[in-house]
Amino acid sequence: MASFFPAMQIWLQKELINSISQISTSHIFFQKAIQFAIIIVVASVIVTIFTELAKIIYQKIKIKMQYKLKKKLLQKSGSLSLIQFEDSRIYDQLGIADEGLNKNVMDVINSLLLIVQQISSLIVVYGLLSSISWYIPLVLIAASIPGMIFLIISKNQQFKITLFTLPQGREAEYLARLITRREAAKEIRIFNLSGYLIDQWSRIILAINPLFIRQAIKESRNRVLGATILQASMLLISLVLIFSMDRGHLTIGDYVALIAAVATVQGIFGIISMHVGLIYEMSMYVNKLFDFFDINIDDNISAENESVKDDMNFDKIQVDNITFRFPDREEKILDKVSLTINKGETIAIVGKNGAGKSTLVNCILGLYKTEGGQIFYGDTPLSEIPLLKLHQMITVVFQDFVKYQMTFKQNIALGNIEHLDNESNIISISEQVGISGLVNSLENGINTRIGKEFGGTELSGGQWQKLAIARAMARSAEILILDEPTASLDPLSELEVFDHFRDLSKGKTTLIIAHRLGPVRHADRILVMDNGQIIESGTHDELIDVNGEYAKMYNSQAKWYSTNTNNENEKQLSAF
The missing domain is CATH 3.40.50.300 (P-loop containing nucleotide triphosphate hydrolases)
Structure with a gap:
C-alpha cells in the first residue's frame, strides 16, 4: 500500500487543486474538493498506521536476530584458543565484527525491502510523468545515477579508513578506559598520570581525526555535485512543463501534480541512493562479522574422540x-x-x-x-x-585470577557450575579457605554481589585471592x-x-x-x-x-x- 501512496497522493492533490480552481463555477466542485481533502487525510493516516505496524514487526525480528548474532559472536569468542587471544589482530577482527553486529543482516534486508517499495512507487509515478513526456523519466534517472555512484565510493572510502584506524582506535579506547575505570585509579593519582594519559589519547585521536574530516569533506563535495546535477534536471523539466502550460496542454492542477511527481521522484531516488549506500556499507561490516565466525578454531577443543573414555585414567x-x-x-x-x-x-x-x-x-x-x-x-x-x-x-589457581563482579556464591561456584545451587557446599569451601568470617560480614551472605562495578561490596586483594582458591576447590579434579x-x-x-x-x-x-x-x-x-x-x-x-x-x-x-x-x-x- 505504501508503494502506491505517493502516486495516489499526487493524483488526489491534482484533483483537489482542479476542484478548488473551479469552485466558483459550480457547487459540485466544492463538494468534490471536500471529499478529496478527506480522502487525502484518511489515506495518510492509514498509511501511517501500516508503516508503524511494519516498524514494530521489523524491530521484533531485528532484536531477535541481534540476540542470536551476539550469542554466536560470544560463543565464537569463547571457542577461540588462548594462543589466538595472544594475537592483537584477533582484537581488531573482534572490534570490526562487533561493529558488523550493530549493522546486522536485518538492516540489510530492511534496506532491500525499502528499495523494492521505493522502486514500486517510482514505477507508478513514472507512469504519470511519461504520459506528458517520454524523456522526463529518462532525464531523472540519468541525473540520479551520479549521486548514487558518489555515495557508494564515499562509503567504500569510509570503510577503508575505519579498517586502517582500528588499531589506533583500540589504543585510544584503552587509554580512555584507564582514565575512567577504577582499576588504574590509584596509580594514576599517585603518579599523577592523568595529564600524560590524556595527552597520549589526544595524540592518537588528533592523528586519526583529520582522516575522517577529509573524508567528510569529500562526501559533502560529492553530495553537492550530485544534488546540483539533480536540481539542473529539475530546472529543465520545470521549463518543459511551463512551456506545455503556455500552450494550453496542462491545467494548473496538472502542473502542480507533475511538479510534485518530479519532486517525489527526486525524493525516491534520494531514498534509494541512501539505502544502496547503506547496503554497501553494511554488507562490508556484515562480511567482516561472518569472517570472524569463520575463523578456524582448534579442532580438538570440543571434538569427540570415542577412543578416549569418559573416566579418562592416566x-x-x-x-x-x-x-x-x-x-x-x-x-x-x-x-x-x-x-x-x-x-x-x-x-x-x-x-x-x-x-x-x-x-x-x-x-x-x-x-x-x-x-x-x-x-x-x-x-x-x-x-x-x-x-x-x-x-x-583439572582445577587451577592462576596468579592473574579473575575478579568476577558477581555474587560471592557465583565467584566460588564458577569452579563447578553444576553445583551453583549447593549453598551448603559453598559455605563449607568458604570455611576451608578461611573466609567464613567474610561471609558472615556480608549483608546478604553468600548472595551478596562482590566488586564495585555494579555497586557490590569490594574485597581486599587477599580476600579476592582466597575466593579464587575457593573456586579451584569447588571442583573435584585429578x-x-x-x-x-x-x-x-x-x-x-x-x-x-x-x-x-x-x-x-x-x-x-x-x-x-x-x-x-x-x-x-x-x-x-x-x-x-x-x-x-x-x-x-x-x-x-x-x-x-x-x-x-x-x-x-x-x-x-x-x-x-x-x-x-x-x-x-x-x-x-x-x-x-
Whole structure:
C-alpha cells in the first residue's frame, strides 16, 4: 500500500487543486474538493498506521536476530584458543565484527525491502510523468545515477579508513578506559598520570581525526555535485512543463501534480541512493562479522574422540621434546623440553620471570599448541583428547585470577557450575579457605554481589585471592595447578592456605609454579627453568647439594627470610 501512496497522493492533490480552481463555477466542485481533502487525510493516516505496524514487526525480528548474532559472536569468542587471544589482530577482527553486529543482516534486508517499495512507487509515478513526456523519466534517472555512484565510493572510502584506524582506535579506547575505570585509579593519582594519559589519547585521536574530516569533506563535495546535477534536471523539466502550460496542454492542477511527481521522484531516488549506500556499507561490516565466525578454531577443543573414555585414567603425563614459540615470533619460549610427571606426584616449577614456566603449564593443559614434540596423558596423545574432557580433570589457581563482579556464591561456584545451587557446599569451601568470617560480614551472605562495578561490596586483594582458591576447590579434579596462588597473601594467610592445598592435593597430580621457594621445599620434584629449558631437576636436598641455580635462588631468598619478622611462618610453610 505504501508503494502506491505517493502516486495516489499526487493524483488526489491534482484533483483537489482542479476542484478548488473551479469552485466558483459550480457547487459540485466544492463538494468534490471536500471529499478529496478527506480522502487525502484518511489515506495518510492509514498509511501511517501500516508503516508503524511494519516498524514494530521489523524491530521484533531485528532484536531477535541481534540476540542470536551476539550469542554466536560470544560463543565464537569463547571457542577461540588462548594462543589466538595472544594475537592483537584477533582484537581488531573482534572490534570490526562487533561493529558488523550493530549493522546486522536485518538492516540489510530492511534496506532491500525499502528499495523494492521505493522502486514500486517510482514505477507508478513514472507512469504519470511519461504520459506528458517520454524523456522526463529518462532525464531523472540519468541525473540520479551520479549521486548514487558518489555515495557508494564515499562509503567504500569510509570503510577503508575505519579498517586502517582500528588499531589506533583500540589504543585510544584503552587509554580512555584507564582514565575512567577504577582499576588504574590509584596509580594514576599517585603518579599523577592523568595529564600524560590524556595527552597520549589526544595524540592518537588528533592523528586519526583529520582522516575522517577529509573524508567528510569529500562526501559533502560529492553530495553537492550530485544534488546540483539533480536540481539542473529539475530546472529543465520545470521549463518543459511551463512551456506545455503556455500552450494550453496542462491545467494548473496538472502542473502542480507533475511538479510534485518530479519532486517525489527526486525524493525516491534520494531514498534509494541512501539505502544502496547503506547496503554497501553494511554488507562490508556484515562480511567482516561472518569472517570472524569463520575463523578456524582448534579442532580438538570440543571434538569427540570415542577412543578416549569418559573416566579418562592416566598413570603419567609425558612431555616429549616439545618446542613452542608465539606466532610471528622467532624467539623460542620453550626449546626441546622433556619431562615425566607421574600420577599423584607434586612437581614444583621455579625460575626467573620469562623462563617459560607458565608457558610449559599452558602447553600441558592444551591451552597452547606446541610447534614440535608431543605430550601424552598415559598412552593418549594430547592432540587426540577433547580439551573440554581434559579440562574437566583439572582445577587451577592462576596468579592473574579473575575478579568476577558477581555474587560471592557465583565467584566460588564458577569452579563447578553444576553445583551453583549447593549453598551448603559453598559455605563449607568458604570455611576451608578461611573466609567464613567474610561471609558472615556480608549483608546478604553468600548472595551478596562482590566488586564495585555494579555497586557490590569490594574485597581486599587477599580476600579476592582466597575466593579464587575457593573456586579451584569447588571442583573435584585429578590435576591441580597452582600458579603463584598465594602471591597476594601475607605469610600467616599463606600458611593457612597451603595447609588447605596440602589436603586438597592428596592423591592428585599437582603442578606448582612459584617464585617463593619456601612452600615448594617438600615437593616430590623441583624443576628449574631458564631460557625455555629445564636446567635442573631433583628434590630440594638434591638441588641444594648440586649448588647450582636453585641453590643460588634459595640462598638468596633465605637471606631475606633471615631478616624477615615472619621467618618462623616461612619455615612452617616449607612443610608443604
